[in-house]
């Protein structure tokens with residue numbers, strides 16, 4: 001699998017799957033989650049309610065429609081909330097591994113990731129980048145392209161350097 005980085009907005013990516021940095025309730029929020037629900041429209045939340053009545057566990061992933069976005073699916077993952085004391089790194093790497101597993105179930109060939117937990121959830125940024133890259137490199141998958149979407153120049157430079 002090829003791994004690349006771009007600077008930009010995850011909701012605009014022309015890929016099969018965009019990954020959402022969600023929370024356990026899976027009913028929307030701020031950051032990437034807010035942007036994805038705004039861009040995808042109400043079909044995304046409808047699908048979240050229908051397919052995930054109980055939400056999702058930390059470290060897990062599940063798919064919905066991408067609604068009005070160019071992508072076909074959203075894979076929602078729940079990163080650990082470092083700010084709230086969830087500091088188990090295995091829960092963060094699990095988000096990337098589980099997202100690729102779900103992408104394989106869908107037959108997706110391309111997927112765009114935000115830096116899960118690196119915003120509101122406060123995971124130290126350099127380690128969030130390293131966890132993403134390590135896990136994308138080491139997980140067997142039929143996905144051909146993983147794109148890390150960095151929000152802002154500083155994030156882009158950091159990911160490019162770590163790649």
Ligand code: AR6
Nearest residue numbers: 009010021023029030031032033035117118119120121151
């Ligand atoms: N495209 C790409 N990256 C973005 C975008 C965007 N449109 N917007 C923000 N980022 P965050 P988390 C970057 O906070 O830390 C929500 O309220 C951002 O700069 O979206 O996992 C959820 O509902 C950061 O680097 O996700 C949860 O409650 C990264 O994406 C909680 O926040 C992740 O930031 C999840 O927090």
